[in-house]
Amino acid sequence: MKAVVLVGGEGTRLRPLTLSAPKQMLPIVGVPMIERVLGHLARHGVDEAVLSLGYLPDAFMEAYPDGRAAGIRLFYAVEPEPLDTAGAVRFAATLAGIAETFVVVNGDVLTDLDLTSLVAFHREQRAEGTIALHPVADPSAFGVVPTDEEGRVTAFVEKPPRDEAPTNEINAGTYVLEASVLARIPEGGRVSIERETFPAMVRDRCLFARSDESYWLDTGTPAAYLDANFDYLNGRRGPIVAPGLVDRGQSVFMEGESDVQGDVVGPAVLFSGCVIEPGARVERSILGRGSVVSAGAVVADSVLMEGCHVAADAKVAGSVMGPRSIVGQRGDVRPVSVLGADAVVSSGTLVDGERVSG
Secondary structure (H helix, E strand, O other): EEEEOOOOOOOOOOOOOHOOOOOHHEOOOOEEEEHHHHHHHOOOOOOEEEEEEEEOOOOHHOOOOOOOOOOEEEEEEOOOOOOOHHHHHHHHHHHHHOOOOOOEEEEEEEOOOOOHHHHHHHHHHHOEEEEEEEEEEOHHOEEEEEEOOOOOOOEEEEEOOOOOOOOOOEEEEEEEEEEHHHHHOOOOOOOOOHHHHHHHHHHHOOOEEOOOOOOOEEHHHHHHHHHHHHHHHHHEEEEOOOOOOOEEOOOEEOOOOEEEEOEEEOOOOOOOEEOOOOOOOEEEOEEEEOEEOOOEEEEEEOOEEEEEEEEEEEEEEEEEEEEOOOOOOOOEEEEEOOOOOOOEEOOOOEEOOOOEOO
């Protein structure tokens, strides 16, 4: 089966991390997010995927020059201009020559959805399109999808006020579509699948949906990005899965050799070449390759990407440090702060829920 993976967005809510990298290339416990997404598709029989690219497309092509990732053959479709969701699906699927049932997923959504069952339901209903649904406490930030007893979608309500939502079942960003859907999408311009294509299919009574309560997370905010990492650390998504990680006891996972002379309190992950100096402390955090935590410094509930440095007596809590970023001596980085690639927090500086660019 083939899939279209939508990865063209700019990731503005995750800036400044996404100023230098697409959000789908950000690591989730050391593995690029896109590989987590593709790995899930591969486990459900997808063997070819078209990446619908727009923002920083070269990052994907440079990362996977042989056109393979997570066991899936990749095709690249670079939008000539922003085409919105339906426009991007049509452009990518047409370029890849998709002419049969296919899957569409958002590249920034992590899920354990039973995609195999969703495809089977789609075929049983002889649907033209089928949407995966997920129940949430507050549906006001999402597309809400009420259905009848057979699973046929009766309306498609985009981001309703919380007290007016007809259901708490939201569009989870995974679709099974027949190739005929492509003919419904006008060529060469911006078309929204949520606001235009799906409502038209509702009117034609050919759109179905099925709810799944398995793990689902939209990773688009700094807090959600931290959750995506910590859900692996805390076992919410099963055992930690990343190449080369070995459990060194007390839920401390390490890749290769690191110089650990300070305290590490699990669950924690240290990738190769990290240095934890005497008197330093790391708690419930992920440290990318070559990161250094100097004497007297504390890192807690945080994600540090490769080559970060937390200087002596500094503190980093509940935050994300982009590649090669630095927190100077006695710096104090508080939740939920985000440091971009090569960002520097000067000695003695307080950063409280702020964004710091490099």
